Amino acid sequence: MKNEKYGKIFYKLLILKIIEAKEEGIVFMKALYAQSGGVTSVINASAYGVIDEARKNGLEILVGINGVTGILKENFLDASDLDIEFLRYTPAGAFGSCRKKMKNDSDIEKLFEIFRKNEIRYFFYNGGNDSMDTAWRVQMEAQKRGYELKVVGVPKTIDNDLPHTDHCPGYGSAAKYIAISMMEAALDLRSMYVDSTQVFVMEIMGRHAGWLAAAAGLGWINGIGADVILLPEKPFNKDEFLSTVNKIISEKGYCAIAVAEGLKYPDGFFVSDMGFTDSFGNRQLGGVGFTIAGMVRSELGLKTHVAIPDYLQRSGRHIASKTDIEEAEMCGRMAVRYALEDNYGVMVTMERVSNNPYQIKYSSVPLNLVADQTKMLPKDFYEGYTVTDKFFEYALPLISGEFYPPFENGLPSYKLINLGKK
Template sequence: MRALYAQSGGVTSVINASAYGVIDEARKNGLEIWVGINGVTGILKERFLDATELDIEFLKHTPAGAFGSCRKKMKNEADIQKLFDIFQKYNIRYFFYNGGNDSMDTAWRVQVEAQKRGYELKVVGVPKTIDNDLPHTDHCPGYGSAAKYIAIAMMEAALDLRSMWVDSTQVFVMEIMGRHAGWLAAAAGLGWLNGIGADIILLPEKPFDKDEFIAAVDRVVTKKGYCTIAVAEGLKYPDGFFVSDMGYTDSFGNRQLGGVGFTIAGMIRSELGLKIHVAIPDYLQRSGRHIASATDVEEAEMCGRMAVRYALEDNYGVMVTMERVSDSPYQIRYSSVPLNLVADQTKMLPKDYFDGYEITEKFIRYALPLIQGEPYPPYRNGLPDYRMFDIG
């Protein structure tokens, strides 16, 4: 029997640590482990890599998807039939799918189809998303490192702004990923623990009121001369429409968003006449392995290992989850949840984690353990020594 692992959706700085966990645990348990190149898209093209004897040590400190990712939903009957023809052809009996909301939907569909067809297949989802919006788990691998990156980036940008505002830029805007939930944007406020962070945080969970927002910016600038703003890409008006809807959808059916930072900067410039700089970290925030969280790396690897253990224990059709036992000392336990309870579901930032345009003490207690530790990658020539497989 053969096991298959694949990566799906937007990548993170620690998704390869989960890959390491799956592959190493599978090998320790005597499984022949293959990897699908570019998720189900590559599997349908029979693009595989035999990882049974592969050198995988570097995966623990390399960001992004070492085996390629994809954004494909398995809704087409022809694709589903082809997928199971391929599974049968190569005797695939375990399938570990590493992804977020939409990827868990794919994993669930594959498990249901296997049961319908009477095909022996154990599917386990390995969680991953910087958005931290998968339900039934305390947090997701990828979030802690991205949150750490955003917090540090905002601190450093705020110090720059503080240096220059007297006769230059007075407002800095950072546009942060987060389509429906504001978990990552909220992290821009964590720097206040060390004295400097985002003055205003705009979240999808708080409907955007232009007049209220402009008044808030004016108050901050009047008080100290400058203002730092973090805005989630999924910021919405009270009627539910995205402030930055680009007018089309991706292959998962999600509305494509972009430019919300420039949109609100234009509002500030028009209403207050201030000079503004806008930054969009984009891919940088999700693949910034040089300043990752040690907690995140360790948990990402363990989620991969637990996926294999659950499958071998006949606990399948599930996603690996983490349950928080305590904040201080920080402690979690691993568990699982049926895939159908996760598929296409979104966990929003709780209302008691933010107050107006600021984060609360409760969010800080939640997020702080997730950004601890600096597991720096090895360096060569003064740069991170990242390695990748040749996957074409």
């Protein structure tokens, strides 16, 4: 509320300034926005915030297609007159994302050549840990080269593992998806266990942190959720796990399990290690759900079912959190405001002011403090195989509210823009 009021006054003053300046024939500077890393169901709401705020402040706004990968090919889209309403309800990266890390000097050289040529003076990069590293390098290089450039990072990750911010845009919606899916699957299991499946396993994203897997327990606030949550923060003990499942089965007859893809043995080996590396040399993870179910089936003799929502959990815009969408948009707006206030080389953050009523304030942190860092689930957010009241207090406000996309033909009317040839 307070933020909104502040924002409105701020806008009005700026718009007056712009009108004045335009009348005096002043040419405004160009801003560049791009998306990077694994996408979310609300990253486009941040794009909406950046673009709308930039336009309101008289900036010319370009969008780089596929993050720095497209920027290095000068693959831009002029968003000055783009109809951007669809960004508020379309999931995934409307402008394409990338996994590129600019590792070599020639990439950096090329980037600044393109920035100079296009007179880019603001750069808004929307991503997670790796992307903030890229943003930080670009800011540092600009200073080194004496090129006037203001870089502001817009946070984004379903993994919720960025430090120095209470939470990340994208997390609330993915957590809501996971919580609801686990409720529905557990109800299904409860219907079937008497003479069919007794154990259901859902494999959940989140890389090295258990924020998302923990969300599988949130349904208990309404009466049903995961009975066992296997977090990467708690080294996997097979015997203890199996005896826990056994105990639950003997008590209630069925057991719903959430397992984080990043689950590790005490020696650091991934439980999900598929036993081979991909073409880039990374160990392929996946199938931890089947590994866990296999243990339960072979050692306890119980019938199992396994779900792996994969991309569905990170792009499930149809059941996104309203709070998350609004915050994602606001993070985009704040990035523009900070840059205009000469607060750059930073990422937008959210600080929690209070839980009841839920209130946050926007702030910022130097990019280098975020780059390549991982925030794990705090120890007081879980206990044994379940989550604590502290986690409920933390997470419930983030999944609050629904903001359904418009529907047409019984399906969401998501919009696609042409991203050009690959």
